[in-house]
Amino acid sequence: MQKILDKIDINEINNLYQLFCSRVHRSAEKDAYQYYDDDTEAWKTHSWSQMADHVARWQHALKNENLSPGDRVGIMVNNCPEWVMFEQAALGLGLVIIPLYTNDRADNVCYIIEDAGIKLLFIQGEVQWSQLKEGCEKQNSLKKVITHQQVSDPDGHVIHINNWLPDPARRFPLAELNVHGSSLATIVYTSGTTGRPKGVMLSHHNILWNADSGTDSIEIYASDSFISFLPLSHMFERSIGYYLPMLCGSVVNYARSIEHLAEDLITVQPTVMITVPRIFERVYNKINAQLTQKSPVARFLFNSAVNIGWRRFQYQQGKTGWIPSLIFYPLLYALVGKKIMAKLGGNMRLAVSGGAPLAGDIAKTFIGLGLTISQGYGMTELSPVVSTNKLNDNEPTSVGQALRDIDIKLGENDELCVRSPGVMLGYWHDDEATENIIDDNGWLHTGDKAKIIDEHIYITGRIKEILVLSNGEKVPPADIELALANDTLIEQSMIIGEQKPFLAALLVFNDEEWNKLAKQLNINATPNNLDSEIVKKYTLERVKQHLNDFPGYANIYQIKIILEPWTVENNMLTPTLKLKRREIQKYYQDDIAKLYEGH
Numbered sequence: 001m002q003k004i005l006d007k008i009d010i011n012e013i014n015n016l017y018q019l020f021c022s023r024v025h026r027s028a029e030k031d032a033y034q035y036y037d038d039d040t041e042a043w044k045t046h047s048w049s050q051m052a053d054h055v056a057r058w059q060h061a062l063k064n065e066n067l068s069p070g071d072r073v074g075i076m077v078n079n080c081p082e083w084v085m086f087e088q089a090a091l092g093l094g095l096v097i098i099p100l101y102t103n104d105r106a107d108n109v110c111y112i113i114e115d116a117g118i119k120l121l122f123i124q125g126e127v128q129w130s131q132l133k134e135g136c137e138k139q140n141s142l143k144k145v146i147t148h149q150q151v152s153d154p155d156g157h158v159i160h161i162n163n164w165l166p167d168p169a170r171r172f173p174l175a176e177l178n179v180h181g182s183s184l185a186t187i188v189y190t191s192g193t194t195g196r197p198k199g200v201m202l203s204h205h206n207i208l209w210n211a212d213s214g215t216d217s218i219e220i221y222a223s224d225s226f227i228s229f230l231p232l233s234h235m236f237e238r239s240i241g242y243y244l245p246m247l248c249g250s251v252v253n254y255a256r257s258i259e260h261l262a263e264d265l266i267t268v269q270p271t272v273m274i275t276v277p278r279i280f281e282r283v284y285n286k287i288n289a290q291l292t293q294k295s296p297v298a299r300f301l302f303n304s305a306v307n308i309g310w311r312r313f314q315y316q317q318g319k320t321g322w323i324p325s326l327i328f329y330p331l332l333y334a335l336v337g338k339k340i341m342a343k344l345g346g347n348m349r350l351a352v353s354g355g356a357p358l359a360g361d362i363a364k365t366f367i368g369l370g371l372t373i374s375q376g377y378g379m380t381e382l383s384p385v386v387s388t389n390k391l392n393d394n395e396p397t398s399v400g401q402a403l404r405d406i407d408i409k410l411g412e413n414d415e416l417c418v419r420s421p422g423v424m425l426g427y428w429h430d431d432e433a434t435e436n437i438i439d440d441n442g443w444l445h446t447g448d449k450a451k452i453i454d455e456h457i458y459i460t461g462r463i464k465e466i467l468v469l470s471n472g473e474k475v476p477p478a479d480i481e482l483a484l485a486n487d488t489l490i491e492q493s494m495i496i497g498e499q500k501p502f503l504a505a506l507l508v509f510n511d512e513e514w515n516k517l518a519k520q521l522n523i524n525a526t527p528n529n530l531d532s533e534i535v536k537k538y539t540l541e542r543v544k545q546h547l548n549d550f551p552g553y554a555n556i557y558q559i560k561i562i563l564e565p566w567t568v569e570n571n572m573l574t575p576t577l578k579l580k581r582r583e584i585q586k587y588y589q590d591d592i593a594k595l596y597e598g599h
Contacts, residue, residue, distance in 0.1 A: 018177065032251065206424065217374075277362070
């Protein structure tokens with residue numbers, strides 16, 4: 001890949017909309033976005049000049065809605081060029097954007113609409129409207145709902161964008177915006193694992209600075225091609241998968257969906273991927289499941305490719321010396337690694353992983369096979385990225401080094417505290433919550449326990465998610481859940497044991513792997529057999545193998561096996577796929593009680 005640099009200097013612009021206008025001016029005829037057109041069943045592109053025409057057209061439609069600077073507008077649409085058109089058009093008029101998850105629960109969305117006072121809402125289509133219709137009709141602030149797809153609405157409460165936007169043949173000038181960087185740009189509601197979400201207020205400068213400082217740690221080129229599949233309603237994708245490419249002039253390709261991701265990677269052949277560990281976990285488990293069906297020679301070659309590739313990575317990082325077996329790397333890469341990289345499109349040079357911890361074994365596997373992974377850390381309240389691994393000093397089990405201009409320290413109970421230009425303006429209409437997280441000296445208390453070694457940050461757990469057993473032992477459940485994520489049989493897990501004499505686990509089995517196991521154990525793959533002694537004994541032994549390196553008190557003594565996955569729809573996961581521990585524990589309270597009967 002030709003390495004072409006074309007980064008915009010953020011000191012020459014005041015806000016996010018000016019970044020867009022500056023990119024249009026510098027790269028007018030270059031491709032900006034590639035997307036799949038359902039009507040023609042083909043991939044299409046928009047150049048930056050075409051995007052400018054679209055944004056101006058959207059601005060004209062928004063001006064007809066009698067909205068004033070500072071008014072809030074919501075977007076609940078899948079990743080696509082129209083997401084950018086809507087946001088840039090609204091930002092250019094001084095409006096404040098409220099991003100919403102397309103898979104969020106209707107009661108949650110209606111709460112946000114009311115809390116933020118959203119006046120205009122842009123939704124995907126029929127699915128969203130069927131869920132939101134009743135709640136939206138009760139909102140006093142909401143004046144209009146526009147849809148990306150055609151919706152059956154005999155009452156005329158929604159309008160399709162083709163009927164809302166002006167004639168595409170007409171041309172309009174882009175609006176001019178001179179708001180200061182400290183002005184409110186967006187309110188992002190955190191998908192809290194407990195209670196109602198809080199609205200994080202982020203300024204134009206918060207996001208501009210975060211995208212720009214990221215390029216100091218990892219160089220991004222105008223010749224890079226991103227693939228976008230994490231929801232743009234999440235600040236990780238928005239800052240790093242949307243604004244950072246805009247800053248650097250890179251192309252963004254919108255994947256059709258997670259289900260189509262494997263196919264889309266091969267089609268668009270991206271060079272950069274912004275991702276979460278769950279994607280790697282699924283591929284890793286699939287590879288391991290396939291390896292069990294392969295010959296001993298194939299398994300040997302695969303393991304050799306991983307081990308020697310990993311040793312090569314450590315040598316390149318200056319952490320180990322050269323060893324003779326490294327001469328086999330080109331051959332092993334050609335036989336194994338290249339085939340895995342081909343499934344990522346063949347051009348992937350970098351995957352930036354965040355949102356949750358990436359298990360060490362999984363990181364080692366993919367890095368050994370030839371994929372450069374930089375793991376990072378952040379939170380919405382920090383715009384969101386705090387740290388990421390620099391490629392010449394990459395310690396995959398850490399979340400990297402703090403970005404430029406960030407101060408970090410460990411507070412009480414080893415809590416990671418951060419002070420930076422990315423610290424939010426505060427929580428919307430919630431001064432008490434703001435004061436609880438940001439102290440008088442400007443330090444934001446993350447709630448995450450950490451350690452710092454050679455400038456690398458290691459997240460060791462959540463302060464509020466520590467389980468305290470009845471014997472006083474303190475156990476971080478996320479560490480154990482992360483270890484179990486490596487198992488192909490276990491799709492999801494939650495460790496329990498607060499004020500109990502021992503740890504137990506709720507385990508969601510992978511349906512396909514459960515069928516294989518039942519056949520192996522010579523039993524029927526029925527739900528009733530999940531509670532059989534033979535299945536429990538086998539599973540407990542399998543779990544124990546994953547926890548060999550944990551202290552003795554971290555052993556799992558009882559399990560409840562489940563087949564129904566935890567999802568956003570059944571209220572067991574947040575829209576960012578974090579466990580709603582309280583909801584899960586409440587739902588399975590009777591099963592949990594049985595696990596501790598007699599103890």
